[in-house]
Amino acid sequence: MNHSMINSMVSMNGLQQKLDIMANNMANVNTVGYKRREATFEDILTNMRQQPQGFQREGRLSPLGFNQGWGAKLSQMTTNFAQGTLKDTGNAEDLALEGNGLFKIRVANGDPNQPANNTLYTRDGSFQLTRVENDPDNVYLSTKDGHLVLDAADNPISVPSGYKLSVTDDGRVYAYNGAVPEAGSLYRGQLGIVRVLRPQFMQQVGDNMYTIPAGVAATPQEINNVVQPVGAGSALEQPIKVRQGFLEQSNVDLADEMTELLMVQRGFQLSSRALSSSDTMMNLANNLRT
Numbered sequence: 001m002n003h004s005m006i007n008s009m010v011s012m013n014g015l016q017q018k019l020d021i022m023a024n025n026m027a028n029v030n031t032v033g034y035k036r037r038e039a040t041f042e043d044i045l046t047n048m049r050q051q052p053q054g055f056q057r058e059g060r061l062s063p064l065g066f067n068q069g070w071g072a073k074l075s076q077m078t079t080n081f082a083q084g085t086l087k088d089t090g091n092a093e094d095l096a097l098e099g100n101g102l103f104k105i106r107v108a109n110g111d112p113n114q115p116a117n118n119t120l121y122t123r124d125g126s127f128q129l130t131r132v133e134n135d136p137d138n139v140y141l142s143t144k145d146g147h148l149v150l151d152a153a154d155n156p157i158s159v160p161s162g163y164k165l166s167v168t169d170d171g172r173v174y175a176y177n178g179a180v181p182e183a184g185s186l187y188r189g190q191l192g193i194v195r196v197l198r199p200q201f202m203q204q205v206g207d208n209m210y211t212i213p214a215g216v217a218a219t220p221q222e223i224n225n226v227v228q229p230v231g232a233g234s235a236l237e238q239p240i241k242v243r244q245g246f247l248e249q250s251n252v253d254l255a256d257e258m259t260e261l262l263m264v265q266r267g268f269q270l271s272s273r274a275l276s277s278s279d280t281m282m283n284l285a286n287n288l289r290t
Contacts, residue, residue, distance in 0.1 A: 009275065015271065042075040093127045
């Protein structure tokens with residue numbers, strides 16, 4: 001197999017992975033809180049080849065050597081946590097974040113060999129108030145799939161039955177009785193919001209949620225190097241605000257994705273033609289007769 005075939009095959013494999021990422025972005029253009037995935041490429045290997053000495057001529061300015069590449073591969077997939085537009089829903093349970101933050105979610109783990117619950121992160125604030133077993137007096141803030149939303153102390157956020165939810169811009173949660181407004185409100189805790197410090201270490205796990213792989217961060221100190229509780233950093237950092245009654249839309253721009261799709265398709269087409277040309281040249285060489 002000649003060098004041009006190897007180069008084309010490697011590049012086509014990387015471009016196919018890029019197309020898969022873009023297809024996933026375009027499929028989630030209307031997903032609440034979805035963050036665009038981006039791909040980074042790098043050269044696999046580059047050799048410096050020397051031309052014959054017969055190319056050396058008086059007055060020649062170009063070097064005798066030339067680079068020989070072996071294609072490009074997908075080196076890293078990262079998540080773009082840029083802010084999406086906010087849509088007014090008028091629903092008190094809908095929450096949106098302004099700034100580089102994530103909600104903390106508790107997900108039950110059905111694997112008996114793993115911890116009973118996992119802490120995941122999401123930007124999807126389409127929450128609701130649901131009941132849980134053995135607690136008829138309260139309703140809990142949860143996702144559409146029933147995963148509980150956590151407070152700053154990693155405890156589920158509950159509201160007394162019949163009460164309504166109120167959330168301030170800084171994430172404080174209150175409950176009040178709409179039928180008895182003069183009774184005042186009850187403080188129910190602080191929303192568990194974290195600031196993303198190193199998005200390249202966040203891993204998507206489906207259902208628009210993220211986790212920190214155990215190989216990246218296993219201890220609380222290592223986790224704090226990836227995501228940091230809001231309020232634990234410098235006062236100069238951009239504040240993260242909670243908007244009640246709003247939902248953050250996907251930050252995928254369909255026009256940009258379509259433009260990039262055309263560029264990737266042209267690159268894939270060029271590599272496939274190079275592969276076809278290499279195959280034709282090898283066929284000619286095999287059919288030569290002395």
